[in-house]
Amino acid sequence: MNPNIVETINVAREVAWLPWAVQYLFLIGLSYGAWLLSLPGVVFRRPGWAGISRLALLGALVCGLAAPVALLADLHQPGRFWHFYAYFTPTSWMSWGAFFIPVYLGGLLIYAWLAFRPELARHAQSGGKLAGMAGVLAYGGHESRGALKAAALLAFIGAALVALYTGAEVAVVQARPLWNTPLLPLQFFVTAFAGAVGLVLLFNRYSVRDEAANRRLAGVLAATQAVALAVGALWLALGVSGISPVHARALAEVGPSANWQLSALWAVAATVLTLVLAWKRPGSGLLIGLLALHSAWMMRWSIFIGGQEVPKTGAGYYTYSLPLGPEGLMGIVGTAGLWVFLFVLITTLLPLDRLAAGADDNAAA
Amino acid sequence: MNKASQNLQGAAPVSVARRNFLRGVPVVTAAAVLAPAPAIASTGKQQWAMLIDVRKCIGCQACTVSCIQENAVPEGSFRTVVSTYSVKLTDSTQPAGTYVLPRLCNHCDNPPCIPVCPVSATYKREDGIVAVDGDRCVGCAYCVQACPYDARFINHDTGKADKCTFCAHRVDAGLLPACVETCVGGARIFGDINNSEGEFARLLKDAQPQLKVLKPELETAPRVFYIGLDERFTGKVEGQGTLWKPRSLPHA
Numbered sequence: 001m002n003p004n005i006v007e008t009i010n011v012a013r014e015v016a017w018l019p020w021a022v023q024y025l026f027l028i029g030l031s032y033g034a035w036l037l038s039l040p041g042v043v044f045r046r047p048g049w050a051g052i053s054r055l056a057l058l059g060a061l062v063c064g065l066a067a068p069v070a071l072l073a074d075l076h077q078p079g080r081f082w083h084f085y086a087y088f089t090p091t092s093w094m095s096w097g098a099f100f101i102p103v104y105l106g107g108l109l110i111y112a113w114l115a116f117r118p119e120l121a122r123h124a125q126s127g128g129k130l131a132g133m134a135g136v137l138a139y140g141g142h143e144s145r146g147a148l149k150a151a152a153l154l155a156f157i158g159a160a161l162v163a164l165y166t167g168a169e170v171a172v173v174q175a176r177p178l179w180n181t182p183l184l185p186l187q188f189f190v191t192a193f194a195g196a197v198g199l200v201l202l203f204n205r206y207s208v209r210d211e212a213a214n215r216r217l218a219g220v221l222a223a224t225q226a227v228a229l230a231v232g233a234l235w236l237a238l239g240v241s242g243i244s245p246v247h248a249r250a251l252a253e254v255g256p257s258a259n260w261q262l263s264a265l266w267a268v269a270a271t272v273l274t275l276v277l278a279w280k281r282p283g284s285g286l287l288i289g290l291l292a293l294h295s296a297w298m299m300r301w302s303i304f305i306g307g308q309e310v311p312k313t314g315a316g317y318y319t320y321s322l323p324l325g326p327e328g329l330m331g332i333v334g335t336a337g338l339w340v341f342l343f344v345l346i347t348t349l350l351p352l353d354r355l356a357a358g359a360d361d362n363a364a365a
Numbered sequence: 366m367n368k369a370s371q372n373l374q375g376a377a378p379v380s381v382a383r384r385n386f387l388r389g390v391p392v393v394t395a396a397a398v399l400a401p402a403p404a405i406a407s408t409g410k411q412q413w414a415m416l417i418d419v420r421k422c423i424g425c426q427a428c429t430v431s432c433i434q435e436n437a438v439p440e441g442s443f444r445t446v447v448s449t450y451s452v453k454l455t456d457s458t459q460p461a462g463t464y465v466l467p468r469l470c471n472h473c474d475n476p477p478c479i480p481v482c483p484v485s486a487t488y489k490r491e492d493g494i495v496a497v498d499g500d501r502c503v504g505c506a507y508c509v510q511a512c513p514y515d516a517r518f519i520n521h522d523t524g525k526a527d528k529c530t531f532c533a534h535r536v537d538a539g540l541l542p543a544c545v546e547t548c549v550g551g552a553r554i555f556g557d558i559n560n561s562e563g564e565f566a567r568l569l570k571d572a573q574p575q576l577k578v579l580k581p582e583l584e585t586a587p588r589v590f591y592i593g594l595d596e597r598f599t600g601k602v603e604g605q606g607t608l609w610k611p612r613s614l615p616h617a
């Protein structure tokens with residue numbers, strides 16, 4: 001900071017992408033990450049993965065359905081969302097995103113339905129809550145591997161496009177050096193996937209507490225944390241060395257701020273802690289699961305909200321304080337509430353325990 | 366100083382011209398500086414631009430206020446503002462001086478706010494003014510993020526992207542932007558850069574050696590030009606943050 005210049009009058013621009021946007025990126029990231037985790041068990045039928053993959057698919061579904069609501073709420077004119085489809089603009093990643101989201105969600109829904117049909121039929125027979133609805137949804141309850149694989153392909157294309165656009169949309173904003181780095185999409189992806197592992201760890205913990213699944217997930221989580229640290233180190237190295245001017249600019253923008261130093265320290269400490277615990281104490285499923293989810297959320301919060309606290313022309317930093325209304329805290333609470341509602345609804349039809357445990361038939365196949 | 370600045374001193378009659386213009390009296394000397402009749406405005410031949418002579422700005426914020434009045438800008442939001450800095454002086458007996466910098470949308474010729482808009486609501490008019498189609502804007506704020514000058518904001522009253530329009534409604538009617546009209550120091554000059562014969566183009570040409578734009582390295586090709594722009598203020602200002610910052614009230 002140059003002590004010879006003091007800004008006495010200027011405008012403070014407000015945060016324009018609200019906490020809703022953080023929630024959207026968090027949930028959609030968890031969703032595609034969890035969807036990836038559903039592949040080994042559901043599609044490839046890898047032994048020992050059936051329970052994990054079904055729980056992951058549940059997570060992908062709940063997060064995937066909640067995410068677009070948060071996205072809509074971040075628009076200041078939500079009623080006009082159809083404009084995205086009426087006025088396609090190929091130069092805008094956000095415009096593409098409006099088309100990628102339905103591809104992913106469509107693929108995910110068909111895929112989940114095909115994967116869970118036998119389970120739904122089972123639930124209908126068991127006569128539990130909403131058994132009638134489960135029976136209708138099961139629509140015979142047949143398994144159709146060919147259709148499942150086709151749906152998986154569609155969902156894969158959708159997931160890849162969503163992961164690409166959510167990262168690119170932010171990374172192309174040259175006006176915000178902190179966002180404008182080619183590593184950002186990768187960082188979003190790695191933390192999203194790690195968060196998804198964390199979510200499945202929690203599901204496992206609150207259902208069958210399958211130790212083998214827990215260890216397997218802990219191993220995957222440790223790997224993600226190692227990758228996250230490596231990418232972070234690369235980011236820093238590129239910035240410090242000046243090899244990459246965009247990274248140097250990003251570092252210069254936030255480096256001098258004490259708040260940012262604290263955030264960075266926090267992120268590194270949480271990642272190292274998760275890595276060490278997942279590796280050395282894989283049994284601590286609940287703790288490492290929560291840590292991974294927390295890191296995924298914090299990363300998005302700091303980059304998104306923190307990034308908007310950096311004035312583009314003015315001196316110093318803006319300070320953001322979370323408003324309590326719909327443009328702030330209620331956005332976070334609201335999406336969390338929606339998530340819980342969807343979770344309760346879906347697990348009534350597809351109880352957690354059954355998803356996690358009723359696995360052997362698949363695994364054996 | 367040099368020839369250019371003398372010419373700019375010579376630009377002082379603009380304020381007189383402004384008053385005459387209000388009375389509807391045709392003014393020959395500053396005709397090109399002023400927006401011509403509406404009929405001409407529709408030919409699409411003009412390219413509107415602004416020249417700000419920082420040396421003449423007295424930091425009175427008359428432009429800030431007149432813009433708010435003219436455009437019903439909600440409380441706490443600004444389409445233009447005169448950023449004010451206290452700068453330590455080394456070559457004077459005084460400890461510090463004041464530096465003022467009027468800011469507004471630059472109506473860039475290569476505007477980063479346009480390609481990001483997912484519904485093509487932000488567009489460039491034929492006369493160079495960067496505008497937002499309020500009927501189409503979904504309020505996604507992508508343009509707010511993409512503008513490197515913090516020129517945009519979401520208007521809480523309308524839920525849409527908002528920014529300086531060069532007072533397009535006035536320009537279309539043959540009037541000057543409100544800020545230019547009210548500028549006490551005669552620091553803001555508005556005109557058509559395409560009219561090579563005109564006064565505005567001549568002023569720009571004369572000032573060429575000292576003409577600067579904000580953040581030139583981004584190649585946004587701003588249409589707001591500055592005379593007397595100190596290097597330390599062309600980008601993000603390195604200094605201590607604002608002591609007083611207006612904040613818009615939560616949704617009124």
Ligand code: SF4
Pocket residue numbers: 469470471472473476477478479495511512513514515516517528585
């Ligand atoms: S100053 Fe900002 S809002 Fe104005 S045209 Fe340039 S990029 Fe767009």
Ligand code: SF4
Pocket residue numbers: 481482483484485486487497501502503504505506507508509525526
């Ligand atoms: S806020 Fe409006 S003008 Fe800006 S990018 Fe979104 S839709 Fe376009």
